[in-house]
Amino acid sequence: MELGGFFRESMLKSGNVMSMPNLRDNLPKRSFFPRSISSKLPFSTSKLVELTQIFHSIENSTMEKIMARALDQSEGAAIHDETKRIEEAEVSKPVARHQNLFPYMVYYCHAFENVRIYEVDILDRKSKAKINHGVAIYHMDTSAWVPTHKAFLTLGSGLGRIKVCHWAYENSMVWTTAE
Secondary structure (H helix, E strand, O other), X not given: OOXXXXXXXXXXXXXXXXXXXXOOOOOOOOOOOOHHHHOOOOOOHHHHHHHHHHOOOOOOOHHHHHHHHHHHHHHOOOOOOEEOXXXXXXXXXXXXXXXXXXXXXXXXXXXXXXXXXXXXXXXXXOOOOEEEEEXXXXXXXXXXXXXXXXXXXXXXXOOXXXXXXXXXXXXXXXXXXXX
């Protein structure tokens, strides 16, 4: 994440000027597979060899590593206060959906207990005209994050000692209840 990617909640106030990262989605364009196809494809680290054959990937290639990373993220243990299996009826906490790099369109969905979501207007620095709106995600508990997380390096702190905001990037989504 580039300059402005991580920030403090106190920076989200009317009239404040802050650097914005490039929020464009730089992942290659891919399509969703119809359910009739995707349901027949293996989506498991135990089936990685089969997936590499289906997508004509070479052993130890970049593509194989990309698929392994996406599968690991999907199957890995949830961190403290994270829910990785999202039920359709779940509305009690914000749910984030991020694209994963994979041969076809795959999203990683998860929810956290201690998160606030902000929708903010983005204004032109000079004219102050609204040019867009953005979604900021505020993590109130960072105690289970990895110690080398870029947010700690950017904001100068460590595990559980700070609360962290970041922007939702293009093609990411956040669902939350209205208040």
